[in-house]
Amino acid sequence: MLTEAVKQQLCEVVGSKYYKDDMEALITHSFDGTPMLQSLPDGVIYPASTQEVSGIMKVLSQHKIPIVGRGSGTNLCGGTVPIQGGVVMVMHRMNRILELDTQNLTATVQPGLITAQFIEQVEQAGLFYPPDPSSMSISTIGGNIAECSGGLRGLKYGTTKDYVLGLEAVLASGEIIRTGGKLMKDVAGYDLTKLLIGSEGTLAIITEATLKLVPKPPYKKTMLAMFHDLYDAAKTVSAIIEQRIIPATLEFLDNATIRVVDDFAKLGLPHHVEAMLIIEQDGDPSTVERDIAAIAEICEQYHADKIQIAETSEEAEKLLTARRSAFTALARLKPTTILEDATVPRSKIADMVLAINRIAEKYQVQICTFGHAGDGNLHPTAMTDARDEEEVARVEQAFAEIFEAAISLGGTITGEHGVGIVKAPYLEWKVGSSGVALMQGIKAVFDPDHLLNPGKMFAKSAKKRVVLHRD
Amino acid sequence: MLTEAVKQQLCEVVGSKYYKDDMEALITHSFDGTPMLQSLPDGVIYPASTQEVSGIMKVLSQHKIPIVGRGSGTNLCGGTVPIQGGVVMVMHRMNRILELDTQNLTATVQPGLITAQFIEQVEQAGLFYPPDPSSMSISTIGGNIAECSGGLRGLKYGTTKDYVLGLEAVLASGEIIRTGGKLMKDVAGYDLTKLLIGSEGTLAIITEATLKLVPKPPYKKTMLAMFHDLYDAAKTVSAIIEQRIIPATLEFLDNATIRVVDDFAKLGLPHHVEAMLIIEQDGDPSTVERDIAAIAEICEQYHADKIQIAETSEEAEKLLTARRSAFTALARLKPTTILEDATVPRSKIADMVLAINRIAEKYQVQICTFGHAGDGNLHPTAMTDARDEEEVARVEQAFAEIFEAAISLGGTITGEHGVGIVKAPYLEWKVGSSGVALMQGIKAVFDPDHLLNPGKMFAKSAKKRVVLHRD
Structure with a gap:
């Protein structure tokens, strides 16, 4: 009070x-x-x-x-x-684009600006702001920076951290600091800009951001491929990258997600395939056409059951609907939907999906997996009911084991959602006790009284590990 | 002792x-x-x-x-x-490439590896590691990470910080920490990887790095344009970017540098032009040809005196020699060469070059300017003699005023060289006293006894500012 x-x-x-x-x-x-x-x-x-x-x-x-x-x-x-x-x-009242600088290809914005509105304005100027979290029609740029949001275009374009050049922020004391600037190169001291990105409001309140923009790709093409075998889909992902093609988007849906999505959106998807890849390339038309043809060939080589290349933007939208409606479709199944984001090196995707399936079976919980195959950022999603304490406990145990599996495959507990309260007990699994100690030290430098978003990122005690781990 | x-x-x-x-x-x-x-x-x-x-x-x-x-x-x-x-x-004994992972497009290396040797190995695998500091034939990857080195390809490809995915490092206490991984997305806690990059050996000793690689561009083309008017050259730089073309390289030489370079390398360059741009584009052949043609048109539009497009790689090498030999040529003039790296938003390049010329005249010192026009990273270079204390004092005053000018144009005291001893008294000008205090706090968290590279980055007292500055 x-x-x-x-x-x-x-x-x-x-x-x-x-x-x-x-x-x-x-x-x-x-x-x-x-x-x-x-x-x-x-x-x-x-x-x-x-x-x-x-x-x-x-x-x-x-x-x-x-x-x-x-x-x-x-x-x-x-x-x-x-x-x-x-x-x-x-921060919603601070929602303006303060400047769109077409000479330096930067935008200076306030934190309460809605991501999708910003992207739209930027694209009208022939420019491009790639980070596209699924929540972008509601989320704010300030929130995206605080969480270091990712999205579907992360593989080719990186995430929020790759587009923030400078920040204005207010410390717990009320002091206003400025970091970076309209500068592609700046090595004056430690990189406080990058430190604030993804700091989840625990270090300072972001009040202004200078963002890097890139030229808008003039053309894009979307395709879809179905696979009877999960490993074939995973091998396709690796083979595309190994052929030195970096698609703008390379999304994955498992069988359970495909079924649910199809029941929801009536897309006429086959219910028997084990995996679906949705692939998008953007850039110059000739490059895009060549890449999409090469990718289709790789899909065939790895026994894709069905390949569909969108010929119009309406067709492309339809293909993308499968991926975009995944969360909504899954959320209809049961009262409580828990969407996680265990992330692994992209070469380990098949291993990770199989591990998720094995763990779901072990704990007798329903988990569907979809996500950003190109950057190894998967979203195992559990459908449960918050009122069923016993089942929820099993879901939590299953996720603990999923995080463990991700780490043992060289991955992380969170690729783009952040630590917050939910992952705090697992942070030590990824960064070790020394890592946590350094982070807590940094926190104390910025916010000695622990007033900024207290109780986030750092847990009172780390979760005990389920499985013996490497080193 | x-x-x-x-x-x-x-x-x-x-x-x-x-x-x-x-x-x-x-x-x-x-x-x-x-x-x-x-x-x-x-x-x-x-x-x-x-x-x-x-x-x-x-x-x-x-x-x-x-x-x-x-x-x-x-x-x-x-x-x-x-x-x-x-x-x-x-760190020279720790100089191995531990792994070249073509599935995940990463390389894991030891810090003592020579940059150019690494780049060569990577390119043999059809991959590309863009950071290319001028010292790359001697410099090490560990040094590049510690200083967050830039280079000629920074405009299009970014700098070292954009290519480090994970680190192993040893703290002052001897504790070994690991950050990041083979992960394009990882938001588990504060970004310690980025914090260590550019920390100049003051926070930890880097012992291993996991680097991001990209597909090697299949084609590249080099061109050169001369300008009678400095502003025309600067406007050309802005116009290229405003037309949504991001060249791989966009280098600038001023009149003084052109003369010295030509005397040294006998390239037959005109001595009367005020500025020369060297431009390179890479990528798919059709895109490159189109971009180079568009750039040539922009150069003409801004009254370029002479435009030369290399038709062979030998010709390209010759054009690049002018830029590559700048430092060597300048270093021949006098016993002591001081190469600085004041950096401004790219739209301010002409203002900055004019400010440098004005300041050089004011202090009666010889300063030539060349550098990375595309990212506003200029290298004003003073030729002097360390034994002439009076002249050296004037050079130092001139540089202080140059840093001041860069900051007043929205720039920074160092774009890619680092703070070290030389810029420590100026750090506060860029990041403010709060910024310095936060950085010193972070330093104390990592290295409470101040044993790691002591006396670097932080000065006992900040330099007094020469000119009244904004806010």
């Missing part, structure tokens, strides 16, 4: 209209995209400027009150659930 | 053959590529493995002895000069 005096101070910074603590506001900001996590904040605040953010931080740090920065709350790791109460700071 | 007991402990770790403190070894490791900086270490050690590096660190941290990690010492910021004595650790 905030005292009246503190509320008064906060209202002085933003105006009383932009501080709320009625039950509706508190409940609305007590959860995010992550299932089964909820915690009420004590207040919700809506700043309109960097100066206001700084003013808020000064009040809160004076009174040692936790602060959780938040865009649209689409994250899947509990990253914006205020588990220690305090104030949720919603 | 190291005690006999410490030497004994070090020799036990590496074998007595690989610890040296004879005057020849000490003098050889008392300087690096940076002029006018020299300081004797107390010993030089040559580890052969990560375990040995860890053993060395344990001995040195026990006795609180400084350690300076070093590859070939080609840096230009005094980054490897042991100004507080202690032990220089030379």
Whole structure:
């Protein structure tokens, strides 16, 4: 609970209209995209400027009150659930494109800008901002930066971290810092820009970002291939890359996902195939045509059952629907859908999918897998019911074993969703106790009183490992 | 001076053959590529493995002895000069490519590997490692990572930081940490990989790196354009990018550099032009031909005096010689050559070159400018004589004003050379006192006793700013 005096101070910074603590506001900001996590904040605040953010931080740090920065709350790791109460700071009023610089190919934006709206504006200028998280029609650029969001184009174009050149951010103390700039090269000191990207609101509140843009590819083509054998699909992925072709998108759906998606979207997909790849290439028309032809040949070589190349953009949209509707289709099956993102080197995809299937069977839980095959970023998705505690416990055990499997294949516990609350107990598995200690040290440098998004990324204790692991 | 007991402990770790403190070894490791900086270490050690590096660190941290990690010492910021004595650790024995993984398009290498040798091996496998610092025939991958080296291909391909996926490193305590992996997506905690890149040996000793490779572009073409007017050359650079063409290389030489280079290499270059651009595009043949034709048209539109397109690789080599021999040619003029790397947004190149010329005249010093126009990374180079203290003082004043000018144009004090000793007094100009404080805090987390490359990056006090600056 905030005292009246503190509320008064906060209202002085933003105006009383932009501080709320009625039950509706508190409940609305007590959860995010992550299932089964909820915690009420004590207040919700809506700043309109960097100066206001700084003013808020000064009040809160004076009174040692936790602060959780938040865009649209689409994250899947509990990253914006205020588990220690305090104030949720919603960035939606700071949603402008401050500059689109076509000479330097940069955009300077505020954090509350919706990703898809930004992408649309950028494309109208003939430019391209590649990071495309599935939540992009709702998610904000600030949230994408805080979580280092990925997306379907990660394989060829990288993720959010590859497109942030500079940041303005407010520290817990209220101090405003600036990092980087409109600079492709800048080695003045440690890379604080990259350190803030993916720091999940635990180090500072991002108030402005300078983003790198690239020329918009003039042409793109989409294709789909079905496989009776999972390994053939996986080998196809590796063979494409080994032939030095980097597709813009290289997505994977397993049999269970294909069935569910087809029941939902009535796409006429075959229910008996073990795997489906959706492949997209962009660039100059001649290069794209050549790459797609070569990829089709590789698919055939690895016994693809059916290959379909979209001849129009409508056909392409239809092929992509299978992938885009995966989460929605799966979410219809049961009340609670848990979408994970264990990630492995791309050469280990088949091993990982088989491990997921084995683990799902062991724990008798329903897990469908789809994801970004090209960069090894898989989304094993469990359909369960939060009210069934016993089943949920089995799902959690299964995911622990899936993370273990990913790490033993040279992978990681999270490729693009972040650590938040959900993965915090597993962080040590990936980065070791020394890694966690260094990260906690860095956290203390930025936020000595642990006010910024407390309880995230670092768990009180690490989860015990299920299986004996390497080294 | 190291005690006999410490030497004994070090020799036990590496074998007595690989610890040296004879005057020849000490003098050889008392300087690096940076002029006018020299300081004797107390010993030089040559580890052969990560375990040995860890053993060395344990001995040195026990006795609180400084350690300076070093590859070939080609840096230009005094980054490897042991100004507080202690032990220089030379990484040349750890020079192997541990794995070239053509499925995941990664290479895992040791830090002492020579950059050019690595690039050659990679290209033999049809792959490509873009970072190409001018020192690459001598520099090491470990040094490139420590300094976040750039190069001629930075505009299109980025710099070293864009190609490091994972690291193994040894902390001051001797603890071995691992970051990242063969993963295009990994958001498990803060990005320690990127934090170590460009940390100039002040946070940890890098002992292994997993690098991202890309397909080798099948074709490339080189051209050259001369301009009577500096602004026309600068406008050409901007216009190329604004037409959504990102060349692989887009280099700039000013009039003074052109004259010196031509006197040296007898290339028959016109001495009266104000600027020369050297442009290279790579990729698919049809794309390259189209881009080069479009660029030639833009050059003409901005009144290029002479445009030359290489028809053979020998001709291309000849055109590139002008750029490649710039430093060597300039170094012949006077005993001491100081090569700087003030960097600005690419739209500010002409302003920056004019500022440099104005400042050189003000301080009556000889400064030639060349560099990477495409990414705004310029190399103003002063020819002087270290024995002429009065002139050297003027050169230093001129550079301080050049850094000031770069920052006031939205640029930085160093684009690719690093901070080291030379830029430490200017770091605060770029990142602010809060930025320096955060960086020093991070340093203390990794290296609480300040043993790793002490005296680098952070100055006892910041230089007073010459000119009033923005905000």
